Amino acid sequence: MTSRLFSGVAGSVAACTAAMIGFATPAIAQEEAPSEISVSGTVGLVTDYRFRGVSQTDEELAVQGGVTVSHASGAYVGTWASNLAGWGTFGGSNTELDIYGGYAAEVTPGVKLDVGLTWYMYPGGADTTDFAEPYVKLSGDVGPASVLVGVAYAPKQRALGRVYYDADAYNAGVPDAPGKKSDNFYMWADASSAIPETPLTVKGHIGYSNGNSGLGPNGTSVAPTGSYVDWMLGADMAVGPLTLGIAYIDTDISKSESAYLYPNFASSKDGSQIAGATVVFSLGASF
Numbered sequence: 001m002t003s004r005l006f007s008g009v010a011g012s013v014a015a016c017t018a019a020m021i022g023f024a025t026p027a028i029a030q031e032e033a034p035s036e037i038s039v040s041g042t043v044g045l046v047t048d049y050r051f052r053g054v055s056q057t058d059e060e061l062a063v064q065g066g067v068t069v070s071h072a073s074g075a076y077v078g079t080w081a082s083n084l085a086g087w088g089t090f091g092g093s094n095t096e097l098d099i100y101g102g103y104a105a106e107v108t109p110g111v112k113l114d115v116g117l118t119w120y121m122y123p124g125g126a127d128t129t130d131f132a133e134p135y136v137k138l139s140g141d142v143g144p145a146s147v148l149v150g151v152a153y154a155p156k157q158r159a160l161g162r163v164y165y166d167a168d169a170y171n172a173g174v175p176d177a178p179g180k181k182s183d184n185f186y187m188w189a190d191a192s193s194a195i196p197e198t199p200l201t202v203k204g205h206i207g208y209s210n211g212n213s214g215l216g217p218n219g220t221s222v223a224p225t226g227s228y229v230d231w232m233l234g235a236d237m238a239v240g241p242l243t244l245g246i247a248y249i250d251t252d253i254s255k256s257e258s259a260y261l262y263p264n265f266a267s268s269k270d271g272s273q274i275a276g277a278t279v280v281f282s283l284g285a286s287f
Contacts, residue, residue, distance in 0.1 A: 041067035044243075044284030049082050052186065052209055052222075053230025053251035055274040056088025056096070059267050066098075076116075077101040084122075087264055087274055090159070091126030091218040102135075111140040118152075128217045131159040133184070145193040154211075156181040160222060162214035166260040170215050177214060184211030184222045199239065203247075205232040219264050224275070225257045234280075245282035251275045 042065060048055050049062035056062075066080030080098045088096065102116020114137040122129040137150040154160060160182040164170040188207035195202065206229065213226025234247030253275040258265050267274055 036072040038070050038072075039067065040070070040287065041065065042284055042286050044282055046280055046282045048278060048280050049084070049088070050249050050278070050280060051088070052207055053228075053232075053249055053253075053275055054087065054224065055267075055278075056082070056084050056086075058086030058088075059269070059272075059274060059278070060085055074103050074105040075101075076104065086268055087220055089125070090122040090220060091129040093122035093125030093129060095123050097121040097123055111138060113138055126218055128158045128161075131157045133186075142191075145191050148190040150188050150190075152186045154184040154222070156183045158217060160184050160212055161216055162212045162221070163217045164215035164219070167215070167262055167264065170219055170264070182212040182216075184209070186210075186223075199237050201236045201238075203232075203234050203236065205230075207231070215261065215264065221261075224261055224265060225253050228253045228257075228275075230275075241285055243282075243284050243286070245280075245284070247280045247282070248277070249280055250277040
């Protein structure tokens with residue numbers, strides 16, 4: 001908004017100057033054409049980074065941020081990053097860096113289709129860490145709510161493969177399912193609705209994962225128990241340029257189902273399961 005206002009003032013001054021020195025160009029011709037490129041971004045803090053219901057920061061604070069460059073045609077590219085700890089440290093990396101790109105367009109009035117690909121990167125980690133995941137999303141309004149449904153499918157890749165079936169093999173360094181590639185499927189639905197005459201927005205999410213049921217080449221897995229459901233209920237409150245958030249997050253991964261993943265699949269502080277119910281607080285800003 002600031003840059004638009006500044007451009008308008010500069011255009012008016014230029015028009016007045018042109019008139020005073022005898023140019024006949026209309027003032028409207030001095031206005032800048034709207035840019036076809038736009039840049040947006042986010043930055044924030046969360047008390048726990050949960051990726052599809054599973055903690056990626058050992059149930060500790062995460063600093064996150066991203067930026068997206070969009071074209072008027074609907075094409076876009078962007079990047080997003082977060083710190084990692086515990087289970088989330090693919091190959092020893094303490095950072096997740098996502099690169100994404102795609103195309104979004106309205107396919108029918110009020111309904112947008114978004115097709116793209118995310119490349120998950122783990123700088124400083126082992127060789128077999130990065131993986132690609134294409135996605136398709138549909139979004140629109142249903143009554144007072146904004147609704148999004150999506151499907152993401154990561155084709156077979158080494159980073160998603162199962163190398164160790166149980167923690168004993170992993171700790172002994174003796175692979176019992178070496179070298180295999182695996183794929184990963186995720187489908188989800190999100191909904192949010194602003195509460196009239198308040199700064200509050202309520203939100204919800206449910207997702208289903210199906211992938212590698214075992215420890216991958218980096219001692220982790222995107223779908224730890226093979227298949228599971230994650231969900232979230234929460235609310236956001238706008239406070240000036242900031243957004244305060246609270247979310248209750250949980251999965252249906254039981255302790256017995258994930259027992260073979262220990263000690264990897266546990267908090268380093270108290271040994272608790274990192275996919276159990278939790279409340280996550282967030283503070284963010286957009287530009």
